[in-house]
Amino acid sequence: MDHIKHLKCLICGKEYATDEIEYICPDHGNEGIVDVRYDYNLIKMRISKESLAKNKDYTIWRYKPLLPIAADAAVPPLSIGWTPLYDAPRLAEKLGLKQVWVKDDGRLPTASFKDRASAIAVVKAQEKGAEIITTASTGNAAAALSGICASVEQPNVIFVPEAAPPAKIAQLLVYGSTVMLVKGTYDDAFELCLEAAAEYGWYNRNTAYNPYMTEGKKTAVYEICEQLDWNAPGVIFVSVGDGCIIGGLHKGLKDLMALGWIDQMPRIIGVQAEGSAFMYEAWRDGEDVLTKAPVSGITVADSISAGLPRDRIKALAAVTETNGAYISVSDDEILEAIPALARGVGVFAEPAGATAYAGLIKAAAEGLVSSDDRIVVLNTGNGLKDIKSAMKSVEMAGTKASRVEPNLADLKRVMAKL
Numbered sequence: 049m050d051h052i053k054h055l056k057c058l059i060c061g062k063e064y065a066t067d068e069i070e071y072i073c074p075d076h077g078n079e080g081i082v083d084v085r086y087d088y089n090l091i092k093m094r095i096s097k098e099s100l101a102k103n104k105d106y107t108i109w110r111y112k113p114l115l116p117i118a119a120d121a122a123v124p125p126l127s128i129g130w131t132p133l134y135d136a137p138r139l140a141e142k143l144g145l146k147q148v149w150v151k152d153d154g155r156l157p158t159a160s161f162k163d164r165a166s167a168i169a170v171v172k173a174q175e176k177g178a179e180i181i182t183t184a185s186t187g188n189a190a191a192a193l194s195g196i197c198a199s200v201e202q203p204n205v206i207f208v209p210e211a212a213p214p215a216k217i218a219q220l221l222v223y224g225s226t227v228m229l230v231k232g233t234y235d236d237a238f239e240l241c242l243e244a245a246a247e248y249g250w251y252n253r254n255t256a257y258n259p260y261m262t263e264g265k266k267t268a269v270y271e272i273c274e275q276l277d278w279n280a281p282g283v284i285f286v287s288v289g290d291g292c293i294i295g296g297l298h299k300g301l302k303d304l305m306a307l308g309w310i311d312q313m314p315r316i317i318g319v320q321a322e323g324s325a326f327m328y329e330a331w332r333d334g335e336d337v338l339t340k341a342p343v344s345g346i347t348v349a350d351s352i353s354a355g356l357p358r359d360r361i362k363a364l365a366a367v368t369e370t371n372g373a374y375i376s377v378s379d380d381e382i383l384e385a386i387p388a389l390a391r392g393v394g395v396f397a398e399p400a401g402a403t404a405y406a407g408l409i410k411a412a413a414e415g416l417v418s419s420d421d422r423i424v425v426l427n428t429g430n431g432l433k434d435i436k437s438a439m440k441s442v443e444m445a446g447t448k449a450s451r452v453e454p455n456l457a458d459l460k461r462v463m464a465k466l
Contacts, residue, residue, distance in 0.1 A: 161429065
């Protein structure tokens with residue numbers, strides 16, 4: 049992997065060779081998140097927009113020269129990546145905007161964005177000959193790791209809060225993972241996972257601990273820009289919990305700028321739930337994310353519930369370095385966005401995915417985006433992940449099913465009332 053220059057600590061700036069540390073800068077304990085730095089001149093010799101145009105591999109592996117893996121690395125068989133980017137003219141018109149697209153990562157194999165990072169985790173773990181991979185998650189990262197591990201018969205141990213939606217827990221059990229339901233919050237699960245990985249020598253996939261997870265997540269923005277013929281959007285809306293997705297998008301955009309494949313840096317707008325708004329508060333108030341106290345982390349959008357975002361350094365940089373912003377939305381606004389997004393473009397999102405669209409609605413109302421902006425909204429998870437919230441969202445919208453006897457006369461009675 050000669051295209052990787054080094055790993056750089058985002059706190060102190062210290063640089064490490066890839067074989068010098070496994071996850072974090074040892075000078076800062078578990079907070080010492082590092083970033084993978086590349087030799088772009090070497091990468092330019094191995095991949096180009098022209099070579100991509102001829103590449104028929106429509107998965108994240110089409111970008112292998114930009115990923116932290118060897119060129120000949122074996123990759124999982126599931127088809128991960130190249131999710132659709134839908135033009136959404138009705139959403140744009142309703143909000144008074146010129147152009148809106150919706151990137152639907154709910155279409156990935158385990159139905160969430162987290163497949164991108166978990167695929168990299170499995171490749172890196174097998175590169176090291178790991179017997180077991182582990183992660184902590186509110187549900188989606190766990191399901192992603194579980195499913196991809198199942199595809200290659202890789203044993204894994206998963207830590208999730210016992211309050212995780214049943215559909216997500218079901219995925220873990222169906223895939224055959226060893227599942228630990230933690231009697232506590234996501235943050236509790238995260239800490240226990242760190243301790244267990246250290247104790248048993250498991251490969252740790254945890255967000256904002258394993259630096260390679262960012263590298264998997266950045267592939268979404270490669271796809272967005274390539275699907276737009278390398279004419280980058282003006283603004284990208286994404287929901288934020290732990291901060292790894294928004295940090296990954298920023299990293300991918302920096303890669304594309306360094307390669308000269310796009311000529312503008314999109315503004316990144318992170319959207320958080322009011323009950324889990326650590327990043328929004330830190331950005332709004334100019335607080336130090338390394339010393340700011342955790343927040344409650346309570347929200348209907350379980351996938352972005354994080355009292356203390358683990359990738360908060362990258363998450364803040366993604367907004368401040370792109371002239372973006374953070375927005376906070378209520379749980380009701382999130383739930384209202386689920387049917388609005390589904391009826392406006394046909395994308396069924398779980399609460400965390402709909403949060404990004406709720407943020408766009410609010411941004412448009414408050415003038416944070418202009419009518420001429422070209423906007424991408426990223427849906428990070430499928431609505432079937434959380435049926436309870438979906439049913440509550442349609443109830444709020446005043447939509448319900450009609451009960452009818454199995455005869456035409458009763459159907460006519462019901463139709464007359466509609």
